[in-house]
């Protein structure tokens with residue numbers, strides 16, 4: 127990757143603009159007198175579409191191409207001005223420090239909104255401040271041991287279905303696993319199971335359609351009576367019907383199912399004693415289903431993709447599983463928490479292949495970022511995929527190296543450079559739940575199975591709203607049988623067969 131021009135190596139107060147040229151006139155707001163003209167994307171914009179088509183055709187390449195141009199690079203999607211941030215400090219400024227200038231918005235958030243409505247992932251600051259405290263309690267750390275029990279049971283069932291020498295579609299199996307986990311922890315009734323099934327069926331269509339609509343924001347084009355547009359509308363109606371049914375059922379029963387949805391429906395605003403309306407609850411279910419299943423599936427698929435290509439990493443993981451879990455099919459919560467290296471693997475895969483590879487914000491007013499004038503209404507693009515490859519924070523960034531995350535190895539610059547869960551008040555609600563589910567799954571797989579890439583299939587990177595290795599196929603080879611090992615059997619288990 128090309129080297130970067132960076133401002134972030136300097137303390138914030140010492141930063142100087144790259145070139146002190148006057149910016150094209152901001153109209154209002156608190157803009158400093160000295161701003162610079164940001165470089166623009168080298169790719170040529172098309173009339174009406176701007177860089178939208180390049181973004182749809184090769185999203186990663188488009189953002190990678192802008193990295194060497196500077197910390198803030200200007201481009202266009204449709205007729206809307208966009209700014210790519212190539213500096214994690216600037217991204218944090220947008221997400222954390224300067225809340226008055228930026229809010230949820232821009233193509234990524236609009237794509238999310240098309241699927242989830244005004245759920246937490248897409249709501250503006252005012253709605254968000256009211257909604258977040260209503261959802262937060264369901265994801266407290268204290269609830270984790272309960273969820274981990276369910277995750278383990280689901281993971282054990284998933285790997286039980288594999289056969290020695292068989293071949294699996296990793297993405298499909300992972301999707302089924304995380305749907306199971308989500309259903310049993312978040313929406314545990316039979317209607318919830320059905321809603322999750324409908325979500326699973328409609329999601330690829332919805333995400334695909336939402337991504338295209340966000341990147342090519344030309345209304346009439348998406349209303350043409352084309353098969354793709356009709357399928358998208360149908361998927362939308364099916365999902366709405368499923369969400370309707372689930373909320374109606376929970377309201378009618380007025381019963382605590384012990385799941386996240388029951389908690390969300392029962393929670394009340396401390397000041398007003400108001401809960402969420404039915405339509406708000408529906409939006410939150412979509413948000414949680416979208417936020418969890420798709421991302422966890424992609425992350426596990428990436429983890430396995432990297433692990434099987436790095437035998438030394440795989441061996442160390444097996445060693446840790448052997449030592450800490452001692453062959454147990456049902457390790458307890460404390461044991462799982464001790465899987466330090468296994469968790470590092472998950473974090474490193476998340477760094478190199480972030481499922482949420484890009485997200486956006488909207489500039490609410492004329493403002494300034496890194497010395498660049500940002501006009502009101504601009505879209506700000508934060509791209510963890512490129513930010514996680516910043517060599518000043520992650521030396522030799524393309525190398526898959528879980529030891530970067532070993533206790534004692536993590537510098538503050540590195541920690542600040544990781545944006546795989548976003549940051550600030552809008553940081554991912556499942557930032558513990560998600561990676562824990564993936565670690566539990568990886569432990570269940572690694573304890574019993576050795577996976578190898580199936581040479582009959584090629585892996586390809588699929589970049590939509592989420593980033594995944596697509597339907598990669600792997601062969602499954604038994605490392606050890608399912609039954610919990612006895613004391614003598616444990617001694618016989620060769621580390622990392």
Ligand code: HEM
Pocket residue numbers: 246247248254258413414417418419421422425480481482485486545546547548549551552553554555556557559560561
């Ligand atoms: C490893 C899996 C996951 C990844 C990579 C991931 C990634 C992210 C990212 C990058 C954001 C920030 C987006 C932005 O700022 O616009 C986010 C937000 C969010 N995520 Fe996750 N997520 C994961 C798992 C989950 C799970 C398990 C849940 C729910 C159970 C969840 C629910 C949410 C919600 C509700 C938000 C919006 C938070 C807010 O705006 O307050 N995510 N996620």
